[in-house]
Amino acid sequence: MVDQQPTPGQRVERLRRQAGLSRERLAGLAGLSPTTIKFIENGRRSLTLRAAQQLAPHLGVHDLGDLFGPQVALSLDGRPSHPAVDDVRRALTAWHITIAGEPETPEYLRGAIDSAWQTWHTSRHQRTEAGVILPGLLDATQRAARLHTGDARRQSLAQLAQAYHLAQAFLAWHGDRELCWLTVDRGMAAALDADDPLAIAQSIWYAAHLLRAVGRGDEALDRLREARGLIEPRVADGGVEWAEMLADLHLCAALTRARTGDQGAWSDWDAARQVVERALPEGYVGLRTRVSRPLVDVYAVMCAVDLGDPDEAQRRAHALDPASIPSTERRGRHYVELARSADLEGAREATLHLLTRAEATSPETVRYSPAAQDMLGRLSREAPASIRAEAADLARRVSAPES
Known part of the structure; x- marks a missing residue:
């Protein structure tokens, strides 16, 4: 009779106990929620390669085979990749050494960016359609930022940052991690060169999502606080875009806290709710972010799930009609x-x-x-x-x- 090998979750639990760590302590060290640790250990959730990499240093593991066991094969190609990733990669790494001709106007670029985000939020096949749009959009915004001067250049740089943000959204689940970091860095650089507080705050929002995904949640929260410091003083006298951005920053902070099991997530979530209810018109929907009353409710469900509270998630979802979610992509993620x-x-x-x-x-x-x-x-x-x-x-x- 062949001895049954322990599961990856059982291996995690054994190593955690040997290290003298509670689930809460290990979760805090690894940037995961205590509920995630619990469900990995009892087999209710698979041990992913990313989670294993976050756990390993704190469990004294130097070979991931100690977590997965000899019977588990790890493939570096197991993550599905979209066919358009190669075209987007080429657009991101095509440096315009010499450049000539008339650039597109900032107004044209804004319209093109808005149209691309509208496609992202309304198409059932948003990644395929974005993959078609992105190479040309990146080229046009890169050229404009190089060829324009003065205020037109600053406006073009702000739109270039948005093109990089759309590229990050496209790459997030199926692109090389290095490409995701490239879009974050390029987007931030363009926003800082534009000297546009809204563009900078948006770039921080996108950076925070990637920082959270790699276990750097504390750093993400620090950056989000800095971004709120840019936006909050301007909300009272600015347009709706400023209030929309402030609400989105609070929602990002709420999700970041929830992913690490921090009940303080609800404080940030409530701050976002108050901004939306007090500072945005009834029925308002952000064109690019989709910030709205339904989106705030979507985040409440996400926070409850990440905090390991299915009862609260179902209670929050009960009154939310999925048809009211103003984005096909967001609606799919809600399900x-x-x-x-x-x-x-x-x-x-x-x-x-x-x-x-x-x-x-x-x-x-x-x-x-x-x-x-x-x-x-x-x-x-x-x-x-x-x-x-x-x-x-x-x-x-x-x-x-x-x-």
Whole structure:
């Protein structure tokens, strides 16, 4: 009889106990939530390569095989990649050494950026459509920033920062990490050169998401506080864009805290709610950010899920009509968050139903979401026989490249 190897979660628990760490202490050190540690240990959540890399230094692990075991093969190519990533990469790394001709006007660039963000939020296949738009958009904004002078150059630089932000949104789930960092750095550099507080705050918002994703949540919160310091003094006398940006900064901070198990997330979330309710017109929807009353409610669900409170997530979701979410991409992600909440409770039929709704809303959101792929993988292997075939069929549908 062959001895049964411990699961990755059991290995994490054993090493944690040997190190004399509580789940809360390990979570704080690794930049994860205590609930995430709990569910990894009891098998309710897979140990991802990213989580393993965050945990390893604090568990005394120098070889990830000590966490995954000899029976687990790790592939560096396991992350799905969109076919347009190569074209976007070329646009990001094409340096215009010599440049001539008439640049597009800042007004034209703003219209083009707004149109691209509208496509991102309304298309069911937003990554495919953004992949078509981005190379030309990056080229046009890069050229304008080089060829214009004075105020026109500063305006062009602010639009260039937005083009880099759209590239980051496109690359976030299926691009090389180095490319994501490149978009963050380039976007911040363009915003600082523009000397535009709104552009700088937006760049910090995007940087904070990536900092959080790599376990640097404290640094993300520090940067977000700096950004609020730029925006808050201007909200009273500025236009709605300033209030929209302030609310988005609070929402980003709330999610960052929630991802590390910090109940202070609700304070930031409530600050965002108050800004939206007091400073933005009824029915307002941010063109690029989609900041709105429904989006604030979406973040409440996300925070509850990341804090490991499925009851609160379901309570928050109960009054939120998904049709009111002003973004197809966000609506697809909302269904994934609801699936995560059901998954936390072990409700596999509900998890599959919600992932199916997410796929019907935005197939690419499910295909490229690490959380969705993790849930589908486990459902395909472990769900009751009555739904296992359905889960496997959904996994096959979303794994096939879009034609």
